[in-house]
Each structure stands twice: as C-alpha cells, then as structure tokens.
Amino acid sequence: MKKGLFALAISIGLIGCAEQDNNSTTTQVKQPFPNEVVVYSARAEHLIKPLFDEFTKQTGIGVKFQTGNASALVERLKAEGDQSPADILMTVDAGNLWYAASQGLFQPLNSARIASQIPAHLRDPNNLWTGLSVRARTIVYSSERVDPQQLSSYEDLGSAKWQGRLCLRTSGSVYNKSLVAAMIAHNGEQQTEQTLKNWVGNLASKPQAKDSQVLDAILAGQCDVGIVNTYYFGRMQADKPDMALKLFWANQASTGTHINVSGAGILNSAKNYDGAVKLLEWLVSDDAQGIYGALNKEYPANPKIGVDAQVDSWGRFKQDDLNLSRVGELQQQATMLINRAGYE
Amino acid sequence: MNPKHYWQITLWALIILISLPILRILSAWLEPSGEIWAHLYATLLSDILTNTLWLLLGVGLGVTLLGVGLAWFVTMCEFPGRRVLEWMLFLPFAIPAYVLGFVFIGLFDYAGVVQSALRTWFDMGGLDIRDGRWAVMLVMTLVFYPYVYMLARNAFYSQNNSLIESARLLGLTPFGVFWRVSLPLARPAIAAGAMLSLMEVLADFGTVSMFNYSTLTSAIFSVWEDFRSLQTAAQLSTLLLGIAVLLIFIERWSRGRARYDTHQRLHARPYKLQGVRAWLVTGFVTIVVVLAFVLPVSQLVIWAIGYVAEEWTERYIDWISNSFILALGAALLTVSLAVLVNSVRQQTRLSWPIKLGLRFANLGYALPGSVLAVGIMLLIIDLGEWLAPGSGIWLSSGVLALLLAYMVRFLAVAYGPVESSFDTITPSMTEAARSLGASTSRLVSHVYFPLLKPGLVIAGFMVAVDVMKELPATYLLRPYGWDTLAIRVYELSAEGLYERAAIPSLILLLLGLLGLYMVSHITKRYKLRRH
Numbered sequence: 001m002k003k004g005l006f007a008l009a010i011s012i013g014l015i016g017c018a019e020q021d022n023n024s025t026t027t028q029v030k031q032p033f034p035n036e037v038v039v040y041s042a043r044a045e046h047l048i049k050p051l052f053d054e055f056t057k058q059t060g061i062g063v064k065f066q067t068g069n070a071s072a073l074v075e076r077l078k079a080e081g082d083q084s085p086a087d088i089l090m091t092v093d094a095g096n097l098w099y100a101a102s103q104g105l106f107q108p109l110n111s112a113r114i115a116s117q118i119p120a121h122l123r124d125p126n127n128l129w130t131g132l133s134v135r136a137r138t139i140v141y142s143s144e145r146v147d148p149q150q151l152s153s154y155e156d157l158g159s160a161k162w163q164g165r166l167c168l169r170t171s172g173s174v175y176n177k178s179l180v181a182a183m184i185a186h187n188g189e190q191q192t193e194q195t196l197k198n199w200v201g202n203l204a205s206k207p208q209a210k211d212s213q214v215l216d217a218i219l220a221g222q223c224d225v226g227i228v229n230t231y232y233f234g235r236m237q238a239d240k241p242d243m244a245l246k247l248f249w250a251n252q253a254s255t256g257t258h259i260n261v262s263g264a265g266i267l268n269s270a271k272n273y274d275g276a277v278k279l280l281e282w283l284v285s286d287d288a289q290g291i292y293g294a295l296n297k298e299y300p301a302n303p304k305i306g307v308d309a310q311v312d313s314w315g316r317f318k319q320d321d322l323n324l325s326r327v328g329e330l331q332q333q334a335t336m337l338i339n340r341a342g343y344e
Numbered sequence: 345m346n347p348k349h350y351w352q353i354t355l356w357a358l359i360i361l362i363s364l365p366i367l368r369i370l371s372a373w374l375e376p377s378g379e380i381w382a383h384l385y386a387t388l389l390s391d392i393l394t395n396t397l398w399l400l401l402g403v404g405l406g407v408t409l410l411g412v413g414l415a416w417f418v419t420m421c422e423f424p425g426r427r428v429l430e431w432m433l434f435l436p437f438a439i440p441a442y443v444l445g446f447v448f449i450g451l452f453d454y455a456g457v458v459q460s461a462l463r464t465w466f467d468m469g470g471l472d473i474r475d476g477r478w479a480v481m482l483v484m485t486l487v488f489y490p491y492v493y494m495l496a497r498n499a500f501y502s503q504n505n506s507l508i509e510s511a512r513l514l515g516l517t518p519f520g521v522f523w524r525v526s527l528p529l530a531r532p533a534i535a536a537g538a539m540l541s542l543m544e545v546l547a548d549f550g551t552v553s554m555f556n557y558s559t560l561t562s563a564i565f566s567v568w569e570d571f572r573s574l575q576t577a578a579q580l581s582t583l584l585l586g587i588a589v590l591l592i593f594i595e596r597w598s599r600g601r602a603r604y605d606t607h608q609r610l611h612a613r614p615y616k617l618q619g620v621r622a623w624l625v626t627g628f629v630t631i632v633v634v635l636a637f638v639l640p641v642s643q644l645v646i647w648a649i650g651y652v653a654e655e656w657t658e659r660y661i662d663w664i665s666n667s668f669i670l671a672l673g674a675a676l677l678t679v680s681l682a683v684l685v686n687s688v689r690q691q692t693r694l695s696w697p698i699k700l701g702l703r704f705a706n707l708g709y710a711l712p713g714s715v716l717a718v719g720i721m722l723l724i725i726d727l728g729e730w731l732a733p734g735s736g737i738w739l740s741s742g743v744l745a746l747l748l749a750y751m752v753r754f755l756a757v758a759y760g761p762v763e764s765s766f767d768t769i770t771p772s773m774t775e776a777a778r779s780l781g782a783s784t785s786r787l788v789s790h791v792y793f794p795l796l797k798p799g800l801v802i803a804g805f806m807v808a809v810d811v812m813k814e815l816p817a818t819y820l821l822r823p824y825g826w827d828t829l830a831i832r833v834y835e836l837s838a839e840g841l842y843e844r845a846a847i848p849s850l851i852l853l854l855l856g857l858l859g860l861y862m863v864s865h866i867t868k869r870y871k872l873r874r875h
Contacts, residue, residue, distance in 0.1 A: 034719065044835035045827070046844075050557050064824065072820045075718060083739055085824075088578045099572055173568055205472045207453065209554050210842030213455070220455035222472070223464075231838060270843050335570040339387040344556060 008240040022041050036062040037275040041075065042070035042091040043262055051291050055282050061275055070096040077267065078269045084269040092262040093174045094131070098328020101128040106265035113281050117302045121321045122261055131324065132283050133292040134299035136317065137179055138250040138257050140233055141225045142218050151253045154183065154258070156335025157225060166202040167223035171338040175229060179258050180338060181330035184254050185322055189337060196341035207344050221247060234297030234310055238244030238342070249317035256320035260327075261301065265295065349687045352521050355698060358681060362752050363704040365719040366585070369711070372578030380567065389562060391778040396559040396587070397812035398477055399484070400542055406485030407541040412534055413493025414629060416522055419500035421615040421620040429629045431864070436636035437490035440813040442550025443705055443833065443849045445488050446641040449474070449554055456687040480555040486636040488544055492537035494802075495760070499533035500526055508614045518615055532599040533832060536760050539595045543756065546584055549816065552677045560584050561712045574718060580717045592703065593728025641853065642652070655844045658834035661828075664851060667828040670743075670818070671808035674750035679804045682762035683757060683796075690766055708752035713816035720749050720821065742823045754810050758803040765799025798867040805863045811858045
C-alpha cells in the first residue's frame with residue numbers, strides 16, 4: 001500500500017531534524033574560549049556583538065549570546081530555572097530590568113568597581129542590576145518653525161500653543177511608558193493623566209510607530225515638536241548634518257531630563273559568576289563606554305568618561321536622578337493611565 | 345488488531361501532539377486575572393474588537409475580489425503580457441507582510457518620498473495614511489491575495505471548456521459565465537484561500553504595529569508586555585481562536601455543495617480579448633504586480649545598495665542556511681503529517697471525533713507565533729516535570745520545540761493542497777491499475793505519486809516560505825546558534841534601520857523566489873494533464 005511512501009517521507013523528516021539537533025549540540029559544545037560567559041540579550045545583535053568581540057580580544061574570555069524580546073527572555077529564564085545556561089540578562093529599558101529582578105532572576109552583583117563608577121540612580125538599590133549606557137529622552141523641534149524660547153518641559157507640550165503641532169511615538173513603546181512612569185513619580189497620577197490628555201489633544205497625527213518616524217514627520221512639516229531618544233536624532237544627524245531639527249533638554253528648571261538605561265544583571269542560574277562580573281566590569285570601562293557612544297550615540301553610564309564628539313555637540317544637561325528601579329515599578333500604573341487617557 | 349486500527353491510533357497520537365500546545369494555552373483560564381480584564385473592558389477591549397473585525401472584513405473582501413478577479417483573468421482570458429503576469433502574480437507571496445508595511449509607510453506616508461515630492465512640486469499632499477483603516481487593509485490585501493489567487497486559479501483551470509462553451513451558447517455574457525458557472529464551481533477553493541489569508545491577518549503583529557492599528561493580536565502582546573500577564577495574554581488568545589472557529593464555520597458554509605470534475609481540464613482560454621478591453625485587463629494586472637511586488641522590491645534595492653558594506657558579515661551564511669534548513673525541515677514534517685492524515689482519510693471513513701480533532705489541530709494557524717511558542721515552552725516543561733523531574737527536557741529539546749511550533753502553526757497551510765490532491769485519486773484509478781497487474785510499489789510510484797506530487801510540492805513550498813518569514817516563535821524558541829534572516833530583519837527594523845533591514849529582506853525574498861521557481865519547474869511536467 002502507500003505505507004512505503006509515508007514511511008519514507010516521515011523518515012526523511014526525522015533524519016532532517018536529527019541532523020539539525022546534532023548541529024545545534026555541536027555549536028553548544030564547541031568552546032573556542034575558556035570560561036565562556038553566556039548572555040541573554042534584549043539589545044539587538046548589531047548593537048552588542050562589537051562590544052563582546054572587543055571584550056574577547058582583550059581578555060581572552062569568550063561570550064556566547066542569544067538575542068530575544070525582553071519579556072520572552074524573562075519567561076524563558078523563569079522556565080529554565082536553575083538549569084539555564086545563561087549567566088547574564090541584558091535588556092534595554094529599566095522596566096525590564098526591574099521586572100526580571102522582581103521575578104527573582106538576579107543575584108546581587110558584588111563589584112566595588114561598578115558601585116564606584118556607576119551613579120546610584122542608574123543601579124538597583126539592592127544591587128541586582130546595573131545600567132551600562134544611558135539614553136536621554138527629550139524634546140526635538142523644528143529649528144525652522146519653533147522658537148526654543150517657547151519650550152520648557154514635557155508637561156508644557158500639552159499647553160495650547162502646541163495644538164496640532166505635536167508628534168509622539170506610540171504609547172506601546174516601552175520608552176514612553178518609562179517616561180510616563182517618571183512623570184507619575186514626580187507629579188502624581190492625577191496631574192500626569194491630565195498631561196497625557198493634553199498631549200493627545202495636541203497631536204498632529206496618529207502616534208508614530210518609531211522614534212525615527214517622529215523625526216521624519218517633524219522634518220516633513222507634519223508637526224513641529226516631538227519626544228525622542230537622542231540616539232535616533234544622532235543617527236539621522238550623521239546622515240543629514242544640515243537638517244532643520246534640534247534637540248531641547250527638557251525639564252532643566254525642574255526634575256531634569258528623563259533618562260533610561262540599557263543594563264544587565266547576573267542571573268541566579270549563572271555557572272560562571274566570575275566571568276560575568278568581569279564582563280560587566282569591562283562594559284563600564286573607558287573602552288567599552290566609548291564603543292557604546294560610537295556605535296549607537298548613547299551616553300556613558302559612568303559620568304567621568306568623556307562622551308562621543310557628536311553627542312557632546314548637543315550640549316550638557318541635567319539628568320533626572322530618580323532611581324530607575326522606581327520607574328520600572330511604576331510602569332504598569334503608567335500603562336493603565338495611558339490607556340485611560342486614550343493615548344494610542 | 346486490524347491495521348486500520350493502528351492508523352487510527354497513529355492519527356490520534358498526532359492530533360493530540362498538535363493540539364496539546366493549543367490546549368495548554370486554553371488552560372490559562374484556570375488562573376483568573378479579573379483586574380486586568382476589568383481594565384481592558386473599561387479602556388481598550390471594544391476598540392480592539394471592532395478594529396479586528398473591520399480588518400477581517402476589509403481584507404477578506406479585498407483578497408477575495410482581487411484574488412478571484414486576477415485568477416479568472418489569467419485562466420479564462422488571453423491579453424497582452426498574460427504569460428509573464430500570470431507568473432508574476434505569485435511573487436508577492438514571498439514578501440513578508442511587515443516588510444511591505446514598512447516600505448509603504450516609507451513611500452506613501454506624510455513624510456514619505458511620494459508626498460514629499462507632491463508637496464515640493466504642487467504644494468499638496470497632507471495625507472496621513474496610517475489614519476483610519478484603509479491603508480493597513482490595502483497592504484494586507486496586497487500581501488495575502490496570493491493565497492486566493494493560487495487556489496482559485498487552480499480551480500478555474502480544472503473547469504472544462506465544453507461547460508463554458510455550452511454556457512456561452514445559451515447566451516451568457518462573460519460576466520454571466522464567471523458569475524453563474526466558474527464562480528460557483530470554484531467556491532470551495534476560493535473559500536479555502538480566503539480562509540488562509542484571514543488566519544494570517546488574525547495572527548499578524550508586525551504590520552498592524554507599523555500602522556499603530558491596535559487589534560486583538562497587538563493587544564495580546566501589550567497585555568503580556570505591560571501587565572506582565574501571560575495568563576491574560578493567553579486568555580485573549582482564546583478570543584482569537586473563537587474568531588477562527590467562526591471563520592471556519594463560515595468557510596464550510598460558503599463552500600456550498602459544489603464538487604467539480606477534475607479529469608477534464610481547461611485546454612484553451614475561452615476569451616481572447618482584443619483592443620481596449622485587453623489593454624485594460626493588462627493595465628489592471630500590471631498595477632497589482634507593481635504595487636505588490638515591483639515597487640516594494642525596487643525600494644528595498646535602493647535602500648540596500650548604500651548599506652551592503654556596512655551590513656554584510658559572514659554571519660549571513662549562518663542565517664541563510666538556518667532559515668533554509670528550518671524551512672525545509674518544517675515543510676517535510678508538516679507535509680508528511682498532512683499526507684499521513686489524508687491517506688488514512690482515503691482508506692477509511694473518519695469518525696466524527698477524529699474529524700473534529702483535525703479541525704481543532706488546524707486552528708494553530710490563527711495563533712500569534714509568540715503565544716504559541718510560550719504554549720509549547722510551558723508544555724514541554726510540564727511534560728519534563730511529569731516524565732523526568734529535574735532533567736531539563738526543555739533545554740535539550742533543541743530545535744524540535746521549534747519544529748513542533750511550525751507544525752502546529754502551519755499544518756493548515758499544508759493540509760488544503762494535500763487534501764485536494766488526494767481528492768484527485770479515484771477508486772477507479774486504483775482498480776484499473778490493479779487489473780492491469782500493477783504491484784503496490786508500482787501503484788504508489790506510477791499512479792499515486794505523480795497525482796499527488798504537484799499538491800505536495802505546493803504545500804511544501806507554502807509552508808517553507810511561511811516558516812522563513814515567521815518571526816515570533818523562531819525568536820523565542822530557537823536554540824543557541826539558530827538565528828535566521830527574519831530575526832535580522834526584525835532587529836534592524838525595530839531600531840528604525842530600514843535601509844539595513846532591506847538587505848536581509850531581499851535575501852529572504854530571493855530564497856522565496858528560488859523556491860517558487862523550483863515549484864514551477866517541478867510541477868511543469870504535470871501541466872500536460874490540462875490538454
């Protein structure tokens with residue numbers, strides 16, 4: 001009967017996957033470097049591989065990494081438990097670090113060097129994670145249509161003079177949730193809800209999917225002001241040095257400009273704690289912080305280190321020194337507020 | 345025990361394997377999350393439901409009109425450029441929906457090339473294409489119509505000339521022939537194609553988020569991200585499954601009772617169009633090909649050119665081979681499964697519980713990949729705890745977990761073409777071959793295999809292309825070292841680096857086109873059956 005054919009088809013299928021399984025185990029067993037550190041990273045490959053490559057070159061310690069969506073990596077780590085091969089979880093946005101910590105994934109990070117070089121507000125109060133690079137989220141404006149004298153704070157973007165002139169990225173972006181969380185910490189829930197409603201009323205268009213699209217929209221004249229992470233501005237500026245866009249440091253007279261971090265913590269499951277500490281300590285060194293700046297136009301987490309020349313050209317600013325773990329904690333409340341205010 | 349029982353048991357085992365991840369997701373209802381539901385109900389729920397239903401309606405209508413119309417033109421009419429266009433209409437199938445999404449926004453949105461030019465030259469163009477529903481519907485229609493086109497085209501080709509000639513002699517206009525003869529006969533195929541497109545729409549996350557158009561699926565992600573509640577996300581997914589079940593009922597109902605004779609196929613195109621009408625058809629088909637394929641590909645090429653040096657690394661060799669191996673492995677497994685099920689169906693009448701089980705197993709197609717992936721991960725961990733506590737079965741499951749995800753997700757894609765090619769085998773063929781003294785192996789190799797091959801090849805191709813485009817499940821379940829092209833596209837475009845993302849997108853597209861070429865090459869030899 002037809003059995004022969006099916007048996008054939010299925011055995012081909014099985015051989016196929018048996019073969020693939022072998023491949024995967026060989027890559028996992030092969031260890032070109034001693035004491036490899038295994039990293040799960042929510043930071044995309046093109047933004048971390050150059051750092052790891054340089055680390056390996058300098059120290060001889062290999063780094064194996066797997067990228068993924070932050071929430072999914074946390075679920076995966078929870079599921080893998082003690083048997084997880086990972087030593088470090090690296091994410092962008094403090095909310096994700098806070099969440100991983102709240103799920104008991106991290107162990108304390110005992111490093112005098114990190115404690116002395118990274119300011120306290122960029123680290124977890126219980127030393128479960130540390131920020132590695134700083135991203136500032138601030139106001140961007142059209143230098144043709146906006147007088148910077150009119151700008152002051154995030155909250156002020158809700159005032160009547162910006163009616164129909166504001167562009168925002170979607171509230172689904174974790175960076176906006178963190179910004180709103182920080183606003184709740186400073187201004188309280190009621191006032192923040194009012195600010196959000198004012199923003200929504202001032203929008204020139206449906207919120208954009210990306211920070212880069214907010215910049216595009218201002219440049220094209222669809223709106224005049226927006227809120228973006230500075231490195232998006234930096235990338236665009238590198239391509240078009242003469243563009244008619246400028247950054248404005250928000251809330252300098254009050255709380256300081258909202259910042260966020262990309263950061264990391266050492267996992268409970270770590271098999272190579274020492275290697276993991278070495279990697280994190282290296283990541284806050286001059287060399288590594290320089291690469292962060294050059295690769296992605298971010299700010300160093302270590303304030304004593306000079307910033308990238310292009311980044312420096314945007315001027316110095318006062319950071320909001322609210323501890324970022326508080327931002328993570330308030331994120332869920334921020335989301336509910338965002339939904340209630342009808343900010344898409 | 346009689347061999348039929350073995351088949352039944354095997355079939356049950358497979359149905360259970362495929363259904364377990366879905367059941368694991370349904371089990372989320374055991375853990376209540378009332379507070380989040382109350383919040384959703386008060387804020388987002390009604391919007392996301394209306395948005396989802398509108399999208400289904402719009403894209404459903406869009407792909408049906410476009411897919412059926414195009415298929416009818418290329419099978420029934422002769423017009424300038426028909427041969428090339430008929431083939432080119434398949435091509436958009438290889439473009440991932442989210443890629444068309446970011447290309448369209450890059451080209452046509454307020455800040456895009458087209459409107460910027462209009463503003464500079466004519467001082468006009470202030471349209472926000474992300475507003476409202478039409479642009480996202482259009483993009484999805486352009487990516488998903490090939491499902492309907494493929495199946496409808498095949499159905500039209502299997503209608504015979506004498507039927508159409510009789511209808512014409514009885515005084516039916518071309519539209520009358522289409523409406524009263526071709527369409528009713530092709531209904532099952534059209535319904536099946538529309539169904540596949542709508543399942544894709546339901547599971548889509550990338551495109552709707554480009555347009556900031558919130559649907560049930562995007563809400564599932566935000567519930568997971570914002571409220572860190574996998575339970576609520578899984579519970580929302582069951583709403584999605586509910587909609588999918590409803591769609592299946594509509595499909596079954598709209599299939600009608602039509603059955604068509606597959607032995608006599610179309611051997612000449614009944615309508616040789618002339619003059620203006622011919623060129624109108626050529627123009628219309630060309631516009632579709634340009635919008636859905638030529639334009640996005642040109643834009644990708646333009647973006648890619650300046651960034652090849654920056655983006656290319658040796659890692660691409662790994663990504664390409666990983667994408668390829670995963671696609672091939674998943675296609676073989678999924679098609680084998682579909683063949684197995686259909687051969688049992690061919691030999692014995694299936695009992696209703698098995699039929700119901702099969703329906704259920706096909707539902708995975710509507711599930712967003714990441715929810716399915718979490719379901720599979722939790723399932724494997726549960727099984728590990730139960731079978732061998734502490735042994736870490738999940739970590740050693742390797743690529744098998746991912747292949748299971750692909751099977752659950754894409755069984756429905758393979759099932760349709762395989763089912764219809766099995767339907768072309770009639771008992772009389774078997775009897776004829778047997779009476780001429782054919783052995784079982786000869787029967788399989790000379791009768792069944794040639795009849796099944798085109799359907800199997802098409803099913804395998806569709807699964808392989810879908811797997812290559814698949815992102816969320818791959819992103820979550822891949823073992824170390826199994827990065828793919830789709831992951832690279834996502835990581836770059838998530839950072840807004842569309843120019844660089846164009847490079848892996850184009851490679852993905854090329855692989856798809858290569859597959860398409862192979863399919864047309866392999867199935868070409870069977871086209872003679874039409875004559």
